Amino acid sequence: MTLIPHAIPLINDPQVVQALAARWRRTRTLLLLSAGVLPVAIGIVCIVLAGMTSAGQRIMPWWSAIPAVAAAACAWALLTWLRRNGLSDPHSWLPATTLMTGAQLVLGVLPGSGIALRLSPGAAIAVKALCAAGVLGAGSASALARLAHRSLLSAPVLELGSTAFPLVLDSSGARVVIGTDRVDWTTRTGARVDAGVSFxxxxxxxxxxxxxTLHTTSGSWTVPVADPATAQALLRRRITWWEERRDAAAEREQRRYLDLVKLLAVVSGEGTRGGISVTVDSNGLTTGIALSPEVRELEPELLAAQLMACVQKARADARRQVQDLVLDHAGDQMVKASH
Structure with a gap:
């Protein structure tokens, strides 16, 4: 499984993919180095430090492996976050990378170096070199994460409006954030004002x-920006992208609803008892009654009681089938929403 896809996530427009291909290749390389290669390398440094503590020792102290485990856990957490949630928010790449590599230093490299110096004083030069490599790796990871963000979003182009990346437009008077379904801004001229509106x-x-100027159903908002033409074009492109996704989602939901209706239409509950068989539809309405020859000898009261028991049993069977179909439909919706 590829850690970072070769194509920008959540884009189906070939023209947008082609226009942003070169930019994404640079960003992907920088992100792989900052959030993948270097954190893993720092974890390996901590493992090597833990191995050095066992040099000359008959039994390696169990607590000397704690820094290596902590550093490896931080690297794994960063990679997992990046794969599941991080790709859609470039503005979080630097904070997340800095946090995790900083935790690797505090929990892994520094304590591991101290333990190695204490238990293996003869390898002081090697330990110090590994410690320096860990510190350098953490600093480089943060720098590369910053470069990855800048490479992707520092110079906004119109095609970025057709992606799921939050777009931030900074100016001397305001900060505008164009999200996936709304736009928010903070004005700093005079009193600070935080506002926003959904698409x-x-x-x-x-x-x-x-x-x-944003003309909305509740009035107009004027937001200062450094480049009004670019901001207008990006916002219009993002609103168009959002409308297309909304319409596509509504169409998919309509198809799923019609499929569910078709499945419910063929639901048939059945109940049998004492030679009597009853079938009902998904609404519990009786659609068929079959009587075997042996029921001719039953008293009318007993026949009516068994018939009603079969109806209740058939209705219970139909309800169970309907519940299963509805739950399966809701479960599929939740799975798709999580992705």
Whole structure:
């Protein structure tokens, strides 16, 4: 399984993929180094330090392996986060990488070096070199994570509006964040103002000198930006992308609902007892009654009681089938939503 896909996630437009291909290749390489190769290398440094503590020792102290385990756990946590959630938020690459590699230093490299110096004083030069390599690796990982973010988003292009990446537009008077379904901004001229609006409420976007105006269902908002034309184009492109995804999701849900209706339409519950067989549909309405020859000798009261018992049994069978279909439908929805 590829840690970081070769194509930008959540993009189905070939033109967008082609336009951003070169930018994503640079970003992917930097991200692999910062969040994959270097944290793993720091973990290996801690493992080597733990191995050095056993040099000349008959039995390796169990507690000397704790720094190596902690460093390996931090590297694994960073890789897992990046694979599951991190790719969609480039602004978190630097904080996450700095946090995890810093934890590797504090929990792994520094204590591991101290233990190795104490138990293997003859290898002081090698221990210090490994400690320096760990510190250098952590610093390089943070620097590369910053470069990865800048390589992808520092110079906004129109095609980025058709991706799921949050776009941040900074200016002297405001900070605008274009998300996947809303736009938020913070103005710093005079009193600080934090505001935002969802795409569903935006009617139109117009550009003016040094600002854009968001016309919404509840009024208009004027937001200062450094490049109004670029901000307007990016926001319109992101709203179009959001509308396409919303319409596609609604269409998929409609198809799933129609499929569920078709499955429910063929549900048939059955109940048999004493030569009597009853079938009902998904609504519990009786669709068929079959009587064997032996029921002719039954008293009318007993026949009616057995018939009602068969109806209840058939309805219970139909309810169980309906519940299974509905639960399967809801479970598939939850799985798709999590992805």
């Amino acid at each position: 569903v409420r935006i009617l139109s976007v117009t550009a003016h000198s040094h600002a854009i």
